[in-house]
Amino acid sequence: MTLGDTVWHNLTVRDSSAFITRISAPNLRTNCRKCYVETTSNMRLRHLKETLMGRLSNLAGFPQHHTPTTVLFVGGGPRAALVLERLIANRNAGPQPPLQVHLVDPYPVGAGRIWRTEQSGLLKLNSMAMDVSMFTDESVQCAGPPIPGPSLWEWVCQLRAGSHRQSAAAIRADTPELLTEITALRADSFPTRRLQSHYLQWFFERIIATKDPHLHVEFHRDTVSNILESDIGDRHLIEVASGQHLSADIVLLAQGHVEARPNSVSLALEAAAAKDPERLTYIPPAYTTDSDFTKLKPGQDVLVSGMGLAFVDLFVLLTEGRGGCFDRQADGTLRYVPSGREPRLLVGSRRGVPYRSKIRGSLQGTTGAGQRFLTRQAIEELLLSHSLLDFRAHLWPLVAKDAAYSYYRELFTAHPHRVTLSWEEFEEGFARVDWYSRERSDLEILAIPEARYRLDFEALDHPFATTRFTDATHIHETIVQHIDSDLRLRDSGEHSETLGLFMGLLGSYMALGQVVKLDELTPTGRVDLSGWWHGFFSYVDSGPPADRLHQLLALERVGLIRFLGPDVRFGFNEQSGKFAAVTAYGGDPVSAHALVEARLPTPSLATTADPLLAALSRRGIISQESSDSTKIRVDACHRIIDRAGKTRPWLFAVGAGVAGFSAGAFSRPHSNAAPFRDSDALAREILSAVSQAGAQLEPTMRPESHAVFSRAPQLSAIALLASLDSVHRYLG
Ligand SMILES: Cc1cc2nc3c(=O)[nH]c(=O)nc-3n(C[C@H](O)[C@H](O)[C@H](O)COP(=O)(O)OP(=O)(O)OC[C@H]3O[C@@H](n4cnc5c(N)ncnc54)[C@H](O)[C@@H]3O)c2cc1C
Structure with a gap:
């Protein structure tokens, strides 16, 4: 048959x-x-x-009765690697039944799509080498055993000292630029994505080199296109794009950022461009590396919607990537030497400014770890008077107060000449008042004479809310000044209080999942958690290296960048036959023959281009969180909740498109980082599901001994x- x-x-x-x-x-x-x-x-x-x-x-x-339970990972990127590492670590903690793991990804496992080596060597991480680790250490509060290992920086030092010969050979076979980078790298350098790719691949090879004789890991360079759910006790059938089939008892969706079909706005813009493809170019939201920019001509005006990290990738690829170079002048300023092949970028977004730059230097004042206000006790007190918590009304004031505490502690203890009270006096008053209270602002006015040192989160989030722009030139110059002063605050080494703020927000970001459960939030609260809060945190804490913003200003000085301002609307003007940008703050509409949407597609089950998510969503096996949140619905243990509200105990999901306290994959060492805790808890849930699947075996069908299994030949589905x-x- x-x-x-x-x-x-x-x-x-x-x-x-x-x-x-x-x-x-x-x-x-x-x-x-x-x-x-x-x-x-x-x-x-x-x-x-x-x-x-x-x-x-x-x-x-x-021997039929020695067949292991099977776990299949859809996706083999950093998150899948973290969960697999935790799965293996937790198995090693005690005797375990045989386990077969399949990892399916069309890109190389370990690095996955975002961190593959095949991409421009100009693209970088937005974390410093010393701040990137894939290893749990003694700081990580998780149930499984920590297994320490080198951070990216330590790994590079080991490479230089002659260790990791296989990786060294792979790097030598890659590009000469990588060798140069490894030689010159410092702990505080921002490494290239290609270098990170080799670290991730090394990490992955190290974890699968497990000595566990009862664990078998198999990779498939393929895309999972469908899962046919089976009756209880039977395996689920996994269809992959190449037409083959696999089977699994338990499945983890770790798909990261997936592509989307164009939404109605993109479709309209695409249709407009299609009318005159010789003159008009429209590039929809996508992972920048995968977009084709060859149609953007030298000297051409290009409208750019979005000023986040995708915009940074875009201007790098269209300038240095086209042969230009940056040249450091004797006075320290950066000069851009064009190749003549660059287009001119006219860029705007909702905020109208790029993300805040990463901060140079270290804390100079009193330090201290842990959250003081965003605690489980505070959450429980709130739950006494509210059945469910709202993010903005209930959680944010605690987050804000903790972040401000960290900022002010650094301001008062490292820069006492900027304040009039001692830290002890200020701290005592600060601890007693609510974040949104008259008393708090009175205390700040009393203790901090200069308004620029008083923390105002609303102004940080909307930098031009009270600015009255006069014309396009005024808008452009205001934004240049904004970036310039942001760099002075964050890259001069003189304002370590900004690092205090950075650390405070990071602490809250990592702590949220520990102090509050997802099902303690209102539907709107969940939307704000993955929407507004994640966006605000990324804007303040997850911005580009300062060098990138210096480069942006250098490009502006040679006329290759024009800032359009905040609240810009992009569209197509039928009359002029061009794309147009209009800002709510005045100024003439700007038009051009090309428009690039510099951002990742919004993850949504309604528009997903991923065949698996589309198929599971059609059948109601996965569903989105609410009509407002497009994230995939899961319970607190990452188990899928289907459209009917039933938990699917065999199907788990984690990552950017999934509800919850999703945190990026890379963490600072020694920081009890959330991705480690979260991945450990998820791996333990999967192992518990594995043992439940194993318990369904009749007693006579149980493996007689591990030794027998380890000798038995494997037979894939x-x-x-x-x-x-x-x-x-x-x-x-
Ligand atoms: C451009 C960009 C830059 C970033 N820079 C940083 C940074 O500097 N620092 C940082 O901490 N984070 C950064 N991030 C965040 C990033 O999400 C994480 O670093 C990390 O990649 C997340 O890991 P992941 O495994 O969840 O997702 P991904 O890395 O996206 O991996 C998911 C994998 O699943 C695979 N997949 C998807 N669907 C299927 C399917 N149906 N079948 C089989 N395989 C499938 C994909 O091919 C992919 O390899 C960046 C993200 C992007 C998009």
């Missing part, structure tokens, strides 16, 4: 002309000898194959189907 065969006449088929479209794997683990056969007439038949399975098991020499097919043919 094989795909495309006419259904056999001895099966109970009402439509004898049906063709077989799908055969599911029999479940060897539960000794279930049933195949599912799907036909073109949409019939699903259960097919008993006792004799056949007996022959098959003899044929393969495979694909091989099984192939064997089944040949046995059918043999039997006639």
Whole structure:
């Protein structure tokens, strides 16, 4: 029997002309000898194959009762790698049943799509080498055992000292620029994504070099396109784009940022560009590396919507990437030497400014760890008077107060000449007042004479809320000044209080998942958590290296960048036949023949271009959090909650498109970082699901001993189907 065969006449088929479209794997683990056969007439038949399975098991020499439980990871990026590392670490903590792990990703596992080596060597991480680690250390408060290892910086030092020969050979075979980078790298350098790719691949190879004889990890360079959920006790059938099949008891969706089909706005802009493709270019939201910018001509005006990290990648690729270079002048300023192949970028966004730059220097005053106001106790007190908590009304004031505490502690203890009270006096008053209170602002006015040192989160979030712009030149110059003063605050080393703020916000970002549970939030609270809060945090704490903003100003000085301001609306003007940008703050509309949307597509099940998410969503197996939040709905243990509100105990999800306290993949060492805690808890949930799947085995079917299993030959589901097919043919 094989795909495309006419259904056999001895099966109970009402439509004898049906063709077989799908055969599911029999479940060897539960000794279930049933195949599912799907036909073109949409019939699903259960097919008993006792004799056949007996022959098959003899044929393969495979003891049915020793088949391991199988976990399949959809995606092999950094998050999947973290969870796998935790899964292996937690297994090693005690005797475990056999486990088969499949990792499926069309890109190399370990690095995945974002961190693959095949991308421009100009693109960088927005973290310093010393701040990137994939290893749990003694600081991580998790149930599983920590397994320390080198941060990216330490790994580079080890490479230089002659360790990691395999990685060194791979780096030598990559590009000469990587060798130069490794030689010149410092702890506070911002490494290239290509270098990070090698670190991630090394990490991955190290974790799978486990000594666990009962664990088998297999990779598949493929895309998962569908999962056919099976009845209880049977394995789920996994379809991959190449047409093969795998099977798994438990599945983790770790798909990161997936592509989206164009929304109605993009479709309209695409349609407008299609009318005159010789003159008009529209580039929709995408991962910058994967967009084709060749149509953007030298000297051409290009409207750019978005000023986040994708914009930084964009201007790097269109300037240095086209042969220009930056030259440091004797007075320290940066000069851009154009190649003549650059377009001119006219850029605007909602805030109208780029993300705040990363901060140079270190804390100089009193330090202290932990959250003082955003605590479980504070949450429990709130829950006494509110059944569910709102993010903006209940959590944010605690987050703000903790971040401000960290900022002011540094201001008062490292820069006492900027304040009039001692830190002890200020701290005492500050601890007693609410963040949003008259008393707090009175205290700040009393203690901090210069308004510029008083923290105003609303002004930080909306830098031009009270600015009255006169014209386009005024807008442009105001934004240049804004970037310049941001750099003076964050890159001069003289304002370590900004680092206090950075650390305070980071602390709250990492602590939120520990002090509050997802199901303690209102639906709006969940939307704000992954929407406004994540955006604000990224804007203040996850910006580009200061060098990038110095480069942006250098490009502005040679006329290659024009700032359009905040609240810019982009569209197509039928009359002029060009794309247009209009700012709410006045100034003439600006038009151009090209428009680039410099941002990642918004993850949404309604518009996802990922075949698996689309298929699962169509069948109601996955659903989005609410009508306002497009994130995939999961419970506190990352288990999928389906459209009917039922938990799918075998299906887990984590990452950018999934609800929850999602934090980036890379963490600072020794910081009890959330991705480690979260991945450890998730790995333990998966292992618990694995043992439940194992417990469904009848006692007589349990593996007799691990040693027997480790000698038993492995038979993948694909091989099984192939064997089944040949046995059918043999039997006639
Ligand atoms: C451009 C960019 C720059 C970033 N820079 C930083 C940074 O400097 N520092 C930082 O900490 N974070 C950064 N991030 C955040 C980033 O999300 C994390 O660093 C990290 O990549 C997240 O890991 P992940 O495994 O969840 O997702 P990803 O890295 O996106 O990996 C997901 C993997 O799943 C695969 N996949 C998706 N669908 C399927 C399917 N149906 N079948 C099989 N495989 C599938 C993809 O091919 C991909 O390899 C950046 C993100 C982007 C987009």
